[in-house]
Structures are given as structure tokens and as C-alpha cells.
Amino acid sequence: MSKSVVAKRYALALFESAQQNDQIAPIQADLHEIKKVFASNKELSQLLDSPNLSVNKKKELLTTLFKDANVYVLNTLSLLLDKKRIDEVVNITDEFTTFANDAAxxxxxxxxxxxxxxxxxxxxxxxxxxxxxxxxxxxxxxxxxxxxxxxxxxxxxxxxxxxxxxxxxxxxxxxxxxx
Structure with a gap:
């Protein structure tokens, strides 16, 4: 899967929160859908990497796009934007799936x-x-x-x-x- 140490750390933190709050399945489903969106829409990644758009506008865009997503997923996306790591979202999804599968x-x-x-x-x-x-x-x-x-x-x-x-x-x- 992912070779990103950063993705593994974010995924582990998200997984531990999901596990504590009994939200593994819904978060995994939301991440799977988000991964599909990012994988099939390169323009979204380019837009989120653009310095022409403020971080707040980027957060509004993601909140609008994924309005039905779990709050933990939305918070993670927001954090990734703040830390300029939104390009890791696909790797984080893969790592989260690995953690969830191992636990199950x-x-x-x-x-x-x-x-x-x-x-x-x-x-x-x-x-x-x-x-x-x-x-x-x-x-x-x-x-x-x-x-x-x-x-x-x-x-x-x-x-x-x-x-x-x-x-x-x-x-x-x-x-x-x-x-």
C-alpha cells in the first residue's frame, strides 16, 4: 500500500478516533468514496493545491462536496488542508483500510x-x-x-x-x- 510515513500517522490517528467512537465502518465507507473522487478528478487536487484559493475557501469547497461525510473525515480533511498535506488523502485512505482490516x-x-x-x-x-x-x-x-x-x-x-x-x-x- 502506501509508503508514506505521514499518511500512516494520520490514518492511525483517525483509526484510533474511529475505534474509540465505534465509527470504523462509516469512516471507511466515506474515505472510500472520497478516494474515488480524488482519483477520478485530478482538477480537484490541482484546485486544492492552488495558492490562489484561501484555505478557508478550500475548506468550504470540501465541506460542500462531502457534506454527508462523517464529522471525523471532514475534520481530517480540514486538518490536511491546514498542514498542506491534502495530497496524502488517497494514501491515508489506503492506510486506514489496512488498519481497519487488520483489526477485523x-x-x-x-x-x-x-x-x-x-x-x-x-x-x-x-x-x-x-x-x-x-x-x-x-x-x-x-x-x-x-x-x-x-x-x-x-x-x-x-x-x-x-x-x-x-x-x-x-x-x-x-x-x-x-x-
Whole structure:
């Protein structure tokens, strides 16, 4: 995830406040939405970095944009503006997610498949592979990849479990050809 020490510190402070006030899930949801806005709207980042706009105007803009966000999230955004660290908001979101997942015993997983997984398939994959990585559950992001031909490829952190037909065919080809 993030390599920013600053992002980790802000995320930890926000996480501890969220934990004390039983607000982890709502804050995580708000941060996820804010991350999407910042990632998809580069003009917003440029505007917030602009010296032509006062800090108060920037705060008003963020308060208007994210008026339904949790008060802790809004306070964090305001603090980031004050400290000229608003460019860390995406990294802070990633770090907060890491803290929240660790506390809940959850790991993020990407499951590549040729078609959308059913709820039962996702649950089954979560149960089996969560134990393998020492977690209670997996939060699965299903990514459609027709090149797999069949089966699934699972990525949890830097671990990859590949039981796709294309990977099996590649292994068979290497065994037959000898390379």
C-alpha cells in the first residue's frame, strides 16, 4: 500500500478516533468514496493545491462536496488542508483500510474469473483462503478476465493462487516441451 510515513500517522490517528467512537465502518465507507473522487478528478487536487484559493475557501469547497461525510473525515480533511498535506488523502485512505482490516481480521483479495462470482462462490473462496493467510475473512473484489478460459486466479497481498485453465495449460505446455 502506501509508503508514506505521514499518511500512516494520520490514518492511525483517525483509526484510533474511529475505534474509540465505534465509527470504523462509516469512516471507511466515506474515505472510500472520497478516494474515488480524488482519483477520478485530478482538477480537484490541482484546485486544492492552488495558492490562489484561501484555505478557508478550500475548506468550504470540501465541506460542500462531502457534506454527508462523517464529522471525523471532514475534520481530517480540514486538518490536511491546514498542514498542506491534502495530497496524502488517497494514501491515508489506503492506510486506514489496512488498519481497519487488520483489526477485523480481514484481508483484501482480488479474484480474477471469467464471469462474475455468485455470492456462494465468493463466500466459499473467502472461507478457504482466509484460513490460509491467517485471517477470518476476505473482502473480495471480483475482476472479470476472459483470458483465464476457466477457473480463478486469486491475489491476496503479494500471494497469488492460480487455478485458472490458462495457467494449467501453460504448465502442461512447459512439461511437454520441457522449457
Amino acid at each position: 481480521g480481514v484481508a483484501e483479495a482480488k479474484v480474477y474469473s471469467t464471469r462474475p462470482l455468485t455470492a456462494e462462490e465468493s463466500e466459499s473462496i473467502s472461507k478457504v483462503f482466509a484460513r490460509k493467510v491467517g485471517k477470518q475473512a476476505l473482502r473480495i473484489e471480483n475482476i472479470i478476465d476472459p483470458s483465464l478460459i476457466g477457473g480463478v486466479r486469486l491475489q491476496i497481498g503479494n500471494q497469488i493462487y492460480d487455478s485458472s485453465v490458462s495457467a494449467k495449460l501453460d504448465r502442461l505446455r512447459k512439461d511437454l516441451i520441457g522449457s
